[in-house]
Amino acid sequence: MSKGLISKFQLFRDDFRFWLGKKLFDIRKIDFDCNDTKVFLFIRNDSKYGDSVISSFAMKAIKENIPNSVIKVISSNNTYDFYQKMAFVDTVYSLNKRPSYFEIFKIARGLGNIDIAINAQDIVKMKDLFLLRMISAKSNAGVLPDVKMYNLLLKNDGHYIERFKSLLSSFNIMHYDDSYIIPLSSHCRERMTPQFKNKKVVFFNPFGSNKSKSMNEETICRIIPIFARNGFSVFLSSSPSTSNLVNHICQKFNDNVFCDEHCASIDDVATHIDMSDIVVSVDTATVHIATGLKKKTLAIYHPDMSSYTRWHPNNPHSRTFFSQELDNVNAFNDQELQDVWSTMIG
Template identity: 25%
Template sequence: MIRKINRIFQNYMREKRLKIGKWLWDKKKNKEQIKEGSFIENNSIKSILFLRYDGKIGDMVINTLMFREIKKRYPDIKIGVVAREGNAQIIKNNPNVDKIYIYKKNRKEILELSKEIAVEKYDLLIDFSEMLRVNQMMLINRCCARFNMGLNRENWELFDISYNFPIGSFHITKLYEKVLNTLGIKNANLEYDLYFNKNDKIKVDKLLEDLKNKEIFVLNPFAASKHREINRENIKKIIESILEKENRIIFIIGEKSKKNEVLEIVKLYPKKVCYPELDNIIETAYLISKSDCVITPDTSIVHIAAAFKKKLIAIYRVDNSDENNVNKELWAPNYKDATQVFSLDLEVKKGEEPDINKFDIEEIKKVL
């Protein structure tokens, strides 16, 4: 009961804070008239700042298609990206990104960041948030870009250009394609890019040097929500299904906080299952790039596998809610060597999270 009351109170206060924040920051000095036609050319856009301060790794992977397609058409445009420490790893080697700014939640550091960005005088700022928090409103306001572009921002003074979701069901790349079309870039290639430097490869290459004749499987049982994590029983079922064929080895990946949990499983399958102690997501991405097959319920790993068109088994939830039924298409792998397996939790109560573990192992076995 106390938790429920606290949740209601927090939701009420959040709404109040957002209204006050909008009142404070939803304003823009020196608004320019937008010239019709090809937006980038006709409005002399020489620099673009992308805001990816949500920290989402999968979204950053998808965003790489925009960096490449803009640079392909306009190689002299400067591209900056605001990112968290974690998802900045995805683009640290990307030749289409000229500058990365690290976003931290601390208000003082956001103010310092906005000063640094304002000095750069970006022509266009593109934000991808569905809901803007107060600190994000402040950052956009103080970055002082000539034009601000955002999702569903028709009634905002702070934004000059608003874009909307495509009509009907769609894959997330179609939203990014729509933004590119708004900028005047048509017929975009919607594939993703990931790049590695020599240091990113060292640890994985060492792990794989004695496994040249093995089929490499990457199993990621974990996700951002515990309701999307594969339980121990199903992890074992997947491992045993993979190992029904000889000459296969499995790397179970997960954050270091999951290490002990993984090692408990690893010791059940000596020399067949490993836990690679990787330092960051880009090392993990390199391991995925060298693998033969990936199995995961987590869409960030799905999108990394998609960047390399790896054979993939992606596990998604299906229930009676609109959200999960939309997600299976919106965040789908979207290429032919990927298979979606669905966990059907049709009896879940309204307001509760469906369980990822209600999938049929026989469906995974068929793919394997």
């Protein structure tokens, strides 16, 4: 079966499941009323770390502006520690990205009374509707107007942060710090300080969420010398799936190109960014971390303006460099990249 037919089948299957989920689980809520809302549940089991970073400020703002408010989060396994480190989050529940209906039922029963559940994702699946039905909150907030359980529709244009600003506005919260909250690892900082000490460091992450958003070895090796100039060293970021490739690349260069062979978590990555002077990344999650840490950033993105509008760096210290092909972040002119880089460090 061709990839095109498989994609069409998957789209039909997802649409059918969403339609069936609405028939089985979607019920209309009473009109939204912000009064007496104290217990907030953020549903964030989508495993998207960057989205979690962007929404973090809203939880803090609610805690600071609504007396006796309680913040609960349903997270994925890989973002559980992120929320556990947030002083303004009261309870974190872990739910698999693809849970069974029994797991959903079990976690919903253990939440207690919820005044409002917030699911700000673009795609709502059948199991997401089942989760909302089982939670049975007084109010539900989301962005899809055809979900009847959403009696508070969040803003659905512009940058992703606007969804959470509109949530705060619905509770008459107007004055707050919209900086992203970034947990850091003291253990990682202690371990990596000798390598970062007395260096001007460029944090370089050439790996995105899939192959089309990631640079290949040839491109990485070709552009590292662009960044390793003017006294800069290059820290090449890695994950467990890319560590072997990164180690191999680092061996091709001298000591001014280095990595962390023991990087174990996204908190480690955030600490690497915090220890660096400037960030270059093709990945929105690390770009959002850099924004939260107020780092000068060069974001390298596909020329997809719709996606860019939603996920741009939102950082006054950033520049964006677009590749020349929609599905190939390796396609760009090296001299043009060099020119943009020169304006950033000049």
